[in-house]
Amino acid sequence: MHRREQTFKKLTERVPTWEELQDYYQRKRHVCSNGKRGKIYSLRKDKLTNNICNNITCAKCRPGIKRQLHQDIVRQVYQNDLDQHFVITSPGKKFRKKHNYADSFKIQEHEWNKYRFVIQYHYPDFKFIRLPRAQTNPTADNPIGYAHQHIIANRPNRVIHKYKDDKIIKTIPTDETLSFDWLTENKERYQLGFVWIRENQSVADYLHKDFYHDDEWVIPTNKNHVSTSRDIILRPYGNFIKDPDSIYFTEHADKQTIENTVMDRYGRTLPFEEYLKQYHDIYKEK
Numbered sequence: 001m002h003r004r005e006q007t008f009k010k011l012t013e014r015v016p017t018w019e020e021l022q023d024y025y026q027r028k029r030h031v032c033s034n035g036k037r038g039k040i041y042s043l044r045k046d047k048l049t050n051n052i053c054n055n056i057t058c059a060k061c062r063p064g065i066k067r068q069l070h071q072d073i074v075r076q077v078y079q080n081d082l083d084q085h086f087v088i089t090s091p092g093k094k095f096r097k098k099h100n101y102a103d104s105f106k107i108q109e110h111e112w113n114k115y116r117f118v119i120q121y122h123y124p125d126f127k128f129i130r131l132p133r134a135q136t137n138p139t140a141d142n143p144i145g146y147a148h149q150h151i152i153a154n155r156p157n158r159v160i161h162k163y164k165d166d167k168i169i170k171t172i173p174t175d176e177t178l179s180f181d182w183l184t185e186n187k188e189r190y191q192l193g194f195v196w197i198r199e200n201q202s203v204a205d206y207l208h209k210d211f212y213h214d215d216e217w218v219i220p221t222n223k224n225h226v227s228t229s230r231d232i233i234l235r236p237y238g239n240f241i242k243d244p245d246s247i248y249f250t251e252h253a254d255k256q257t258i259e260n261t262v263m264d265r266y267g268r269t270l271p272f273e274e275y276l277k278q279y280h281d282i283y284k285e286k
Ligand SMILES: [Zn+2]
Pocket: 028, 029, 032, 033, 052, 053, 054, 055, 058, 059, 060, 061
């Protein structure tokens, strides 16, 4: 194991400080591009490269994952009319004294799950994309690294449920659409303690600017960077659209196998630089 990552493993026995986590995110994972994840030959690029690790915590891989996620989210925003953007934060000095930044992610996730249940009860067509992110503009009361969540959502119509003997017998749709006021009021009513909600910049503005702000992506490694309501499907991150004209080789494939496969499939030899490398290796051995 790489020394840096060993240090990080040790760190995770206690909660690393947010700065330590940030340092971890700013490095390339050791498994990334070291050849242990196999190689890819791309016909379009005429290049044989080591496969990358596709880990969101990896500084080399994250930019690609962010671009892919951005693309996917924009598509869903258009398809599902997700034109509402609000932000949920953890308030108050008291909260921050009691809970560290890592806890704030757990607590907010829990609170969000309760809250969206309430929303979906009244607005069954509620759809959302939730992006847990780290606070990166610290103030005295608001230290760095604590969780906030960007919620991108639609504006579904409210329904009223009619009951008989504790059973819903009728659901009546209304014209009223989900508003920010309703969200704020009902947060109080359902005693969702540890969250604050504020309306934020437009969905387009957020996706255009702050979405990419890299330090916001520095969240505990056991937390997902995105979750959605059931009907919104994003590609799992790290699954890039595969280049159709490429061949994947495992780490055990030798040069000869790679060469023969590329010749069979595309009728061409490996890029010249591969032969140079080979020549260089033989030369070194002598
Ligand atoms: Zn990587």
